[in-house]
Amino acid sequence: MKIIDAHIHFSRIQSFKHTADFISGVDYSSAGLEKEYAENGVIAGIAMGLREVESGGFPDGRAPNPMGLDLEDEIPGFVCTCPGINPVRLDSDNRKKELENIEKEISKPRVVGIKIYAGYYHYDLCHPVYTPVYRLAEEYGLPVAIHSGATYSPRGLLRLSHPLNVDELAVKFRNNVFVICHMGDPWIMDTAAVIYKNPNVYADISGLIVADPAGVEESAGNRLFMDHIARGLVYETNYDRFLFGTDWPLVRVKPYIDFVRRLIPEEHHEKVFYENALRVYSRLRNFVDCEKRM
């Protein structure tokens, strides 16, 4: 089975490096990613752009717009991107230039979406600072991925990363497509309600476990944990709306694939692991085709 990993990172972020070294046991490098993908039939990854100006600074208000991938000088050929938005710098006198930089970046073929870090940055999703970003996303036909649920930093604000906030956004910006990242965990049922109601909202299944392979196995074998996630899938019932992703380097690829295989009924694997990503992040289609990796 061909797989698209709809949520990874490829940025020099201290907490990611620390997690790779001490929690997930990931080789956080292009060579490490290529090896894991090759061993597991993953043909492409979508890296969510992120930058910190100061080591350990994420969420860093000084990071330039848009936030890209800076783990290595060269981005692997099988990785495409959703550049990240730093609302702090958009909310300044330099707004025009920042927006120009965002538009210049998203014109590039390797860009398949835009990423917003709700909760990490203390801006409501419907704050006017984001409006021109949604307009650009609509104009360029790009989905907007939104961090939702728990934050991987104590500096985040859960009120702002709650998936219910995406409901109002989806209603106000009906011509945009939104992806709730991490199924909004732990608010799985809220996410299910939002995507059930709003046809322009999807969810990715990434980042539900941050652990080494033994830890992933342990969670996947825990009935209460699995039921907690499955309840949202059962409520929504439509597997067209869920995208597989890992949140690498927070977890290794193989154990996470095995975990999601257990979570999703087999007849929906093709959609969740592959087809839905191609439909939602539609520019991926050209990218995957032109890379001849299909």
Ligand SMILES: [Zn+2]
């Ligand atoms: Zn992530």
